[in-house]
Amino acid sequence: MKKIIRYLGLLTSLCALVMILSSCGSKAATSNESVLKTAESNNTIVWGVKADTKLFGLMDVKDSKIKGFDVDMARAITKQMLGPSGKASFIQVSSQTRIPLLKNGNIDAIIATMTITPAREKAVDFSDHYFNAGQSLMVKKGSPIKNVKDLDKKGTQVLAVTGANSVANFQKVAPKAKVLELQDYAQALQALKSGQGEALTTDNGILLGMAAQNPGYQVVGGTFTKEPYGIAVNKGQKPFVNKINQALQQLRENGEYDRIVKKWFGNIAGFNYKEAEK
Amino acid sequence: MISIVANHWQDLLYGLGQTLLCSILALFFSLIIGSLFAIFEVVPNKFLRIIARVYIEIFRNIPLLVITMFFYVVVPMFFVKVNGFTAGTIGLTIYTSAFIAETVRSGIQSVDPGQMEGARANGMTFSQAMRYVVLPQAFKIVIPPLGNQFINLVKNSSVLAFVAGFDLMYQGNTIASTTFDTLNSYFVVGILYLVITMPLSYYMRYLEKRLD
Numbered sequence: 001m002k003k004i005i006r007y008l009g010l011l012t013s014l015c016a017l018v019m020i021l022s023s024c025g026s027k028a029a030t031s032n033e034s035v036l037k038t039a040e041s042n043n044t045i046v047w048g049v050k051a052d053t054k055l056f057g058l059m060d061v062k063d064s065k066i067k068g069f070d071v072d073m074a075r076a077i078t079k080q081m082l083g084p085s086g087k088a089s090f091i092q093v094s095s096q097t098r099i100p101l102l103k104n105g106n107i108d109a110i111i112a113t114m115t116i117t118p119a120r121e122k123a124v125d126f127s128d129h130y131f132n133a134g135q136s137l138m139v140k141k142g143s144p145i146k147n148v149k150d151l152d153k154k155g156t157q158v159l160a161v162t163g164a165n166s167v168a169n170f171q172k173v174a175p176k177a178k179v180l181e182l183q184d185y186a187q188a189l190q191a192l193k194s195g196q197g198e199a200l201t202t203d204n205g206i207l208l209g210m211a212a213q214n215p216g217y218q219v220v221g222g223t224f225t226k227e228p229y230g231i232a233v234n235k236g237q238k239p240f241v242n243k244i245n246q247a248l249q250q251l252r253e254n255g256e257y258d259r260i261v262k263k264w265f266g267n268i269a270g271f272n273y274k275e276a277e278k
Numbered sequence: 279m280i281s282i283v284a285n286h287w288q289d290l291l292y293g294l295g296q297t298l299l300c301s302i303l304a305l306f307f308s309l310i311i312g313s314l315f316a317i318f319e320v321v322p323n324k325f326l327r328i329i330a331r332v333y334i335e336i337f338r339n340i341p342l343l344v345i346t347m348f349f350y351v352v353v354p355m356f357f358v359k360v361n362g363f364t365a366g367t368i369g370l371t372i373y374t375s376a377f378i379a380e381t382v383r384s385g386i387q388s389v390d391p392g393q394m395e396g397a398r399a400n401g402m403t404f405s406q407a408m409r410y411v412v413l414p415q416a417f418k419i420v421i422p423p424l425g426n427q428f429i430n431l432v433k434n435s436s437v438l439a440f441v442a443g444f445d446l447m448y449q450g451n452t453i454a455s456t457t458f459d460t461l462n463s464y465f466v467v468g469i470l471y472l473v474i475t476m477p478l479s480y481y482m483r484y485l486e487k488r489l490d
Binding site: 095096099100103119120122123159162163168180181182183187190191193194195196 | 350351352353354355359361362439440441442448451452454455456458460
């Protein structure tokens with residue numbers, strides 16, 4: 001009898017936990033405060049950016065500020081939307097945490113090397129694309145791997161990052177290889193260096209940034225997908241998306257966009273920035 | 279929640295298997311290594327005592343993730359190739375063994391010194407006295423804290439997620455980031471961890487009662 005009571009107690013407390021948790025979930029999902037209005041009244045937009053990705057968003061250890069193309073774009077868009085006094089504040093995200101952080105309201109928008117995909121469009125709304133990347137491979141210099149076909153063999157291990165759509169893309173092109181997913185790009189690069197995989201796969205812009213920092217490694221095989229990057233905002237924030245699109249359009253027209261792209265990608269060997277701007 | 283289980287049950291099952299396998303391996307080896315160092319700590323030989331102290335103080339005070347990353351990233355660079363699962367299991371074994379050593383040592387030292395003296399006076403050697411008199415009593419004392427260590431070990435096996443060890447946590451991360459349903463993904467993973475740790479904790483309690 002005592003035992004039964006104990007089990008019942010356990011069961012009820014578990015049920016209570018489920019209920020509490022699910023009510024939390026629905027609250028976050030149904031919050032339909034206008035992000036645009038809040039941003040305008042605070043004069044601030046909170047952006048989720050990468051901090052481990054050279055060229056796009058990388059933490060500068062000297063002044064602990066995140067710097068990169070995405071960061072500059074976010075600043076320019078904020079100024080365009082809120083006027084010259086508008087402030088952009090940045091929160092560090094990874095491929096894995098960006099959508100949850102957006103959903104629970106910690107950030108207003110994601111500008112973090114995020115490809116527009118149909119699966120993601122079910123969870124978030126995207127702006128027009130602001131950058132055209134493509135997936136590629138990075139290998140150690142002197143590696144026999146020349147392109148993605150060389151990896152489509154049993155027993156090959158390829159490194160990628162959790163939450164990035166590069167995993168699914170890669171599995172489509174090279175279904176026989178095994179993909180090891182790591183937490184972020186810094187870790188994936190570490191794993192490549194210690195030989196945990198034959199190649200690291202993700203978008204060319206990110207890889208070129210890594211190759212620039214790590215002379216022993218090179219990007220090979222060109223791109224095998226198209227990865228248009230978009231700015232993601234929560235569902236049900238149409239006015240905010242429209243305002244972002246309008247700002248993007250204005251930045252393209254007044255030449256600011258061109259200036260930012262050139263600043264970051266103008267002198268990267270093997271990267272056609274005109275292609276990325278389209 | 280049901281849709282996550284329905285669509286990803288294979289991944290989850292595989293993850294559960296990896297977590298269980300890693301936990302069992304780590305539990306077995308850390309219990310052996312831990313007991314060994316616990317005995318080293320109480321033997322009269324000063325050299326062995328110093329070795330045990332150094333081992334325990336180093337590995338008890340370094341985060342598990344650091345030890346695991348060392349085996350995953352540094353060891354393959356200079357020595358042999360170690361995959362994520364192995365690196366995680368080795369890290370977990372070393373880390374837990376340091377705690378088990380301390381737990382078992384406290385057990386050994388809580389056995390009345392008279393027991394050891396009595397056994398020696400009856401003509402047993404030190405190792406005989408240890409094996410037949412002191413250790414059986416010590417293990418009985420340390421079962422509750424040892425159970426704590428085992429449960430911690432199962433939960434700490436989530437370190438495999440950081441080194442692509444395909445364990446439960448890794449599958450949880452992957453499912454959460456492909457379905458974007460973070461809440462339910464981690465909820466399912468949490469329940470699956472409970473499936474391992476709850477029976478373990480009941481078994482430890484049962485063991486404790488039976489030996490009383």
